[in-house]
Amino acid sequence: MNLILLGPPGAGKGTQAKRLEERFGAKQLSTGDLLRAAIAEGSELGRKVEGIMARGELVPDDIVVDLIAERISSPECAKGFILDGFPRNVSQADALDRMLGQKGAKLHAVIELGVDDEILVSRIEKRASEMEGAVRADDNVDALRKRLKVYHEQTAPLIAYYGEKGILKTVDGMADIDAVSRQIEEVLETAA
Numbered sequence: 001m002n003l004i005l006l007g008p009p010g011a012g013k014g015t016q017a018k019r020l021e022e023r024f025g026a027k028q029l030s031t032g033d034l035l036r037a038a039i040a041e042g043s044e045l046g047r048k049v050e051g052i053m054a055r056g057e058l059v060p061d062d063i064v065v066d067l068i069a070e071r072i073s074s075p076e077c078a079k080g081f082i083l084d085g086f087p088r089n090v091s092q093a094d095a096l097d098r099m100l101g102q103k104g105a106k107l108h109a110v111i112e113l114g115v116d117d118e119i120l121v122s123r124i125e126k127r128a129s130e131m132e133g134a135v136r137a138d139d140n141v142d143a144l145r146k147r148l149k150v151y152h153e154q155t156a157p158l159i160a161y162y163g164e165k166g167i168l169k170t171v172d173g174m175a176d177i178d179a180v181s182r183q184i185e186e187v188l189e190t191a192a
C-alpha cells in the first residue's frame with residue numbers, strides 16, 4: 001500500500017500516518033521528521049536546513065527528493081509507504097512520479113485531510129502551549145502563518161494534480177481522530 005497524506009500543517013497527517021503504519025505495515029516517511037532528525041544530529045544537512053525550517057519556508061527540493069528516494073527503495077518500505085509532508089509542490093510530485101516509474105511501483109491513493117485555516121491556528125497554538133519547553137522551533141504563530149501561506153501557494157495545487165490522476169480521496173480532517181481514521185479506511189476500501 002503506497003499512500004500520500006496531503007493537508008495543511010497541523011491537519012493531523014502524522015497522527016493518521018502512524019495509525020496507517022500499524023494497520024498496514026507500510027512505513028511512514030515524514031520529511032519533516034527526517035529533517036528534524038538531521039538537525040538534532042548536527043549534520044551538515046541539518047545545519048543547512050535549520051534556519052529555513054524555523055522560518056516556515058520550504059527546504060530545497062533536491063534535499064527532500066534525495067531523502068525520500070533513499071528510503072522508498074529500502075527494505076523498511078517492503079510493505080509500502082505512507083508519505084507525510086512530501087510532496088509539497090508540483091516539482092516534488094513530478095520527481096516522485098519518476099521515482100515510482102523507475103521502481104515499477106504505483107500510488108494507491110492520495111488522501112487529503114481537509115481543515116479550515118482558523119482551526120489550524122488554534123490547534124497549533126494548543127500544541128505549542130502543551131509542549132512548553134519542548135516546542136518545535138517553527139511552532140510559533142508567525143512561522144505557522146508562513147507555513148499556511150506556503151501550503152496554499154505551493155502544496156494546495158497538488159489537490160488538482162492528483163485529482164486529475166483520479167487517485168485523490170478527500171476526508172474531513174476536522175472530525176475527531178478516530179472518525180478521521182474511519183473515513184480513511186472507508187476511502188481505502190474503495191481505492192483497493
Ligand SMILES: Nc1ncnc2c1ncn2[C@@H]1O[C@H](COP(=O)(O)OP(=O)(O)O)[C@@H](O)[C@H]1O
Nearest residue numbers: 009010031032053056057058059064085086088
Ligand atoms: N517536502 C518538503 N519540501 C520542503 N520542505 C519541507 C518538506 N517537508 C518538510 N519540510 C520542511 O520542514 C518543515 C516542517 O514540516 P512538517 O514536519 O511536515 O510540519 P507541518 O506539516 O506541521 O508544517 C516545513 O515547514 C519545511 O521547512
